[in-house]
Amino acid sequence: MTPQPPTPFPARSDPDDRVAFDRQELGSILTLYGRMVAAGEWRDYGMSFLRDVAVFSVFRRTAENPIYRIEKRPRLRARQGMYAVIGMDGQILKRGADLRQVLRVLERKLIRAVD
Template structure:
C-alpha cells in the first residue's frame, strides 16, 4: 500500500477547464479579421474562453451585438465539426471540421462586384 504525500493546498479547488483557440487558429481568424478591418467592414472583436466553447465575436461597432461569432466546440468534433460561424440572429452559417473552410463563408463578404 502506497501513501500519497499531502498536497500543499488541501482545500484548493482544481482549476476550471476551459476551451481556447490555439496559435494556428488565432492566426487564421486574425488574418481574416485584419482584411475585413482594412475593407472597413469590422471594427472590434472579443474573445471568450468558456468551459464548453471558445468564441471569437466580431463587431461593427464596439457597443452593439456581434455581427458574427466564430465558435470552437470540441465536444462536437466527431459529429458535425467543432468549428462554426454563427450570424447575428443566431443562425449557423457554416459548420465543419476545418477552420479554414468554415471561415470561407466570411471571406465571401470581401468579394464585391465592381460597378
C-alpha cells in the same frame, strides 16, 4: 465556544480546463479579421474562453451585439465538426471540422463587383 472546522473554499476551475484557440487557429481568424477591418466592414472583436466553448466575436461597432461569432466546440468534433460561424440572429452559417473552410463563408463578403 465550540470550535468549528474551517469551511473549505469552493473548488476553483483550472485554467487548463478551458477551451481556447491554438496559435494556428487564431492566426487564421486574425488574418480574416485584418482584411475585413481594412475593407471597413468590422471594427472590434472580443474573445471568450469557457469550459466547453471558445468564442471569437466580431463587432461592427463597440457598443453593439456581435455580428458574427466564430465558435470552437471540441465536443462536436466527431459529429458536425467543432468549428462554427454563427450570425447575429443565432443562425449557424457554416459548421465543419476545418476552420479555414468554415471561415470561407465570411470571406465571400469581401468579394464585390467593380463597376
